[in-house]
Amino acid sequence: MLLLDWIVLSIYFLMLISIGVWAYSRVKNSADFYTAGGNLPWWLSGVSHHVSGYSGAVFVAYAGIAYTHGFTLYVWWAFTVGLATLVAAFYIAPRWSRLRIFASIQSPTEYLLVRYNLSTQQLIAWAGAIIKIFDTGGKLAAIAVLLNVFSGAPISLGIFLVGGVSLIYITIGGLWADVWNDFGQFIVQLLAGLTMFVMIILKLDDGLSGIFSMWEELPDSHSDFFHDPFTFSFMLVMLVINFFSYSGGTWNLATRFISSTSGSTARKAAITSSILYFIWPLILLYPMFASPIFFENMEDPTLSYGKMVLEFLPQGLVGLVLASLFANTLSMTASDSNTVSAVISRDILPVIFPKIRKFSRKKALKLARVTTFSFTLLTIIVALNASYFGGVFGLIIAWFAALLGPISIPMILGLLPVFANSDGRAAIISILGGLCTFVALKIFPVESLAIEIGGPTLISFLLFILYGALNKKEPPEKVKELHLNLDRNH
Numbered sequence: 001m002l003l004l005d006w007i008v009l010s011i012y013f014l015m016l017i018s019i020g021v022w023a024y025s026r027v028k029n030s031a032d033f034y035t036a037g038g039n040l041p042w043w044l045s046g047v048s049h050h051v052s053g054y055s056g057a058v059f060v061a062y063a064g065i066a067y068t069h070g071f072t073l074y075v076w077w078a079f080t081v082g083l084a085t086l087v088a089a090f091y092i093a094p095r096w097s098r099l100r101i102f103a104s105i106q107s108p109t110e111y112l113l114v115r116y117n118l119s120t121q122q123l124i125a126w127a128g129a130i131i132k133i134f135d136t137g138g139k140l141a142a143i144a145v146l147l148n149v150f151s152g153a154p155i156s157l158g159i160f161l162v163g164g165v166s167l168i169y170i171t172i173g174g175l176w177a178d179v180w181n182d183f184g185q186f187i188v189q190l191l192a193g194l195t196m197f198v199m200i201i202l203k204l205d206d207g208l209s210g211i212f213s214m215w216e217e218l219p220d221s222h223s224d225f226f227h228d229p230f231t232f233s234f235m236l237v238m239l240v241i242n243f244f245s246y247s248g249g250t251w252n253l254a255t256r257f258i259s260s261t262s263g264s265t266a267r268k269a270a271i272t273s274s275i276l277y278f279i280w281p282l283i284l285l286y287p288m289f290a291s292p293i294f295f296e297n298m299e300d301p302t303l304s305y306g307k308m309v310l311e312f313l314p315q316g317l318v319g320l321v322l323a324s325l326f327a328n329t330l331s332m333t334a335s336d337s338n339t340v341s342a343v344i345s346r347d348i349l350p351v352i353f354p355k356i357r358k359f360s361r362k363k364a365l366k367l368a369r370v371t372t373f374s375f376t377l378l379t380i381i382v383a384l385n386a387s388y389f390g391g392v393f394g395l396i397i398a399w400f401a402a403l404l405g406p407i408s409i410p411m412i413l414g415l416l417p418v419f420a421n422s423d424g425r426a427a428i429i430s431i432l433g434g435l436c437t438f439v440a441l442k443i444f445p446v447e448s449l450a451i452e453i454g455g456p457t458l459i460s461f462l463l464f465i466l467y468g469a470l471n472k473k474e475p476p477e478k479v480k481e482l483h484l485n486l487d488r489n490h
Contacts, residue, residue, distance in 0.1 A: 008319030012188065012326065013165055016181055020169030023177035029361040033174035033368045034106040034342040035259040038097075040179060042265045046272025048182035049256040051189065052335045053081060053246065053277070058284075059325050064302035065230075066288035070222025071215075072230045074285055080239040081246055082277035088247030089270030094263030095415045095486040096254055101262070102485040107342035108254040108411065114478055115414045116424035118351070123431060125347045128251065128407045129340050133375070136336045137382025144383065147322070156384055162326060162333070163380035170334040171373045175259060178334050185330070192321040193284045199312045200287045203294070211286075217293050229449040237454030241405055244457070246273075249408020251343065252335030333379065341372035405457025406434025409464050417483035420475040422468030429467060434460030 027033050040048075066073045099105050103114070109128070112121035144158030169177050204210030215223040226232050247270075248254030260266040291304040294311065298304055309321045345367045350356040359367065410427035413419045422430075434456040441455055 004316040005319030005322065008316055009323050009326070012323035015184060016165055016169050016330065019180050019184065020173035020177040023169075023173030023180065026176050027174045027365070030345070030364040030368045031106055032176070033365060034338065034346075035100060035255065036175045036179065038100055038259055039261060040256070040259040040265075040269075042260065042268035043272065044179055044183060045256045045260050045265070045269035047186050047276075048179040048335075049085075049246075049253055049269055050273040050276040050280075051182045051186050052252055052256065052332050053250075053273075054189075054332065059288075059305045060302045062285075063288045063291070063305035064300075066285055067291050067298065067301035067304045069227045069230060070218060070224070070289055072225060072227040073288075074281055075225045076230050076235040076238045078277050078281035078285070080235060081242045082274045084239055084243035085246045085270055085274040085277060087243060089267050089274060092247040092412060092415060093257045093260075093266040093270040096248055096257035097260045097263045097266040098486050098488065099415075100258045103482075105258065107346040108248060108251045108258065108339065109343050109347050111482070112411065112414065113347075114482055116410065116427050120410065120424040120427045121347060122351060123428060124407055124411060125343050127431065127435075129343055129348070129375075131404070131407065132251070132336055132340050133378050133382055136333050136379040137385075139333055140379060140383035159380055159383045162330060163376060163383065165326075166330050166334045166337065167373060167376040167380075170337050170376070171369050174368070174372075175255065175338055178338055179256075179259075181330065181334065188320065188323055189284075192317075192323070193280070195313065195317055196287045196309065196321065197283050200290050200308070203312060204290070214290055214293065218289075219292075222289070222292070231450060233448075234450040234453070237450045237457070240461075241454065241457055244408040244412050245404055247412055249404055249412055252332070252339040254411075255335070255339045255342070333376070337372050337376045337379070340375050341368060344371045344375065405454075406431045406438070406460040409434075409457070409460045413464060415486060417480075417487065419464070419468055420479055420483060421471045421473070422464050423471065423473070423475070426464050426467035426471065430460040430464035433463045 031037055062073055062077065096108075099111050103111055105111050109121055109125045112124060140159050140163050141155070144155040144162065147153050147158035147161070148155050169181070201208060201210055204214055206213045221227050226235065246253055248257060256269060257266040260269055287308055288305055291301075291308055295304055295307055298307075309318055313321060345356075345364070349367070349371070356364075356367065409430055410422075413422065414427070437459040438456040441452055446452055446455075
């Protein structure tokens with residue numbers, strides 16, 4: 001990286017801090033800090049939901065998969081996310097917004113107290129918060145790897161830099177700072193992604209037709225939809241996991257729907273995000289698919305995207321791409337910090353310290369900022385020790401994806417009246433069953449990646465459904481009322 005690249009990157013960081021300072025004036029209480037006062041328009045919520053699903057891991061771990069396995073990455077990642085989000089747009093997203101309207105929730109786990117019971121809510125809140133520390137730490141480590149490729153800066157410095165900037169602007173600006181950063185980073189990502197796309201086409205011998213003829217220069221399997229271990233069954237597993245994740249099981253994505261002005265607004269936001277997932281990754285991932293043509297037999301394929309940027313982009317544009325990658329990671333890590341802070345300050349701490357429920361608006365806002373700061377600090381510590389958890393891919397795929405299902409199944413299915421008979425006991429049994437399956441698969445590894453990743457989710461899902469089918473007790477009136485309100489067209 002040259003001086004102009006550092007200048008571009010510095011301007012981006014200044015923009016982030018400026019957004020945080022501007023958002024600070026709009027945050028008057030914890031509702032503003034966590035849900036933007038329920039005033040997010042559909043286009044802003046949709047773009048924020050979309051970019052919050054990316055991180056620097058896409059350009060590290062996923063770039064490595066694109067290098068070794070080709071187009072299958074789009075099939076099992078972007079396509080399944082787009083399809084899952086589209087389904088969620090009609091069945092799940094509007095219910096999150098209605099929860100805020102009818103129940104005044106500020107965190108995704110807040111409604112679980114009414115839907116199930118206190119012990120279920122606490123189990124999901126604690127488990128989800130702990131898992132998120134590892135997931136977010138993995139994303140910080142990923143972007144630090146890229147900074148190391150571009151500039152030679154130590155990985156630890158990159159982690160402190162990204163984590164520090166995220167810590168500052170999300171702590172002072174809350175969700176408003178987060179979503180406007182998402183919008184800004186989407187614009188930066190468009191510019192950077194299109195630039196890389198055009199530069200790679202220009203480098204290919206066939207010009208524009210190289211978009212299609214490029215695949216002839218790659219191994220035959222790179223154009224296949226499925227390439228072992230990313231089989232058809234793995235795609236189905238990821239579709240199920242992504243449904244629970246992108247419909248709100250990943251808490252920061254639920255916040256985008258919760259903060260929408262109405263159920264119909266949340267539906268439009270989810271549809272917008274879905275369309276972007278179907279289309280934009282085809283352009284964004286294209287240079288990664290082409291990388292084996294330019295760099296053969298790389299020892300570490302996860303560095304392929306970074307090397308392409310350094311090789312093909314002129315001075316200044318390297319800084320733009322790096323800013324885009326930073327933006328990807330910051331949007332997701334900041335979203336996580338904001339939402340997990342809501343869970344901690346709204347659902348966990350008041351149980352431990354009941355006096356918190358009587359906090360004034362000023363004290364509640366101060367608590368929100370303290371918990372946000374503390375969570376972000378913990379993720380930085382985990383990122384510095386990512387190698388102990390299987391590296392970036394291990395943290396984000398093997399840990400988070402495998403553990404997400406057991407935590408999110410009671411959250412998402414609990415919104416639907418058809419599962420009203422699955423009560424708190426069903427939720428706890430399904431969660432523990434999924435977590436035990438995860439541990440068992442770690443102790444007794446299997447060759448199938450689909451089973452390794454999807455096993456915990458499948459077991460949790462079956463236990464939750466089975467218990468509900470066998471439970472003949474009438475759901476409590478408060479649960480019936482909750483579902484009635486969530487079904488109303490508001």
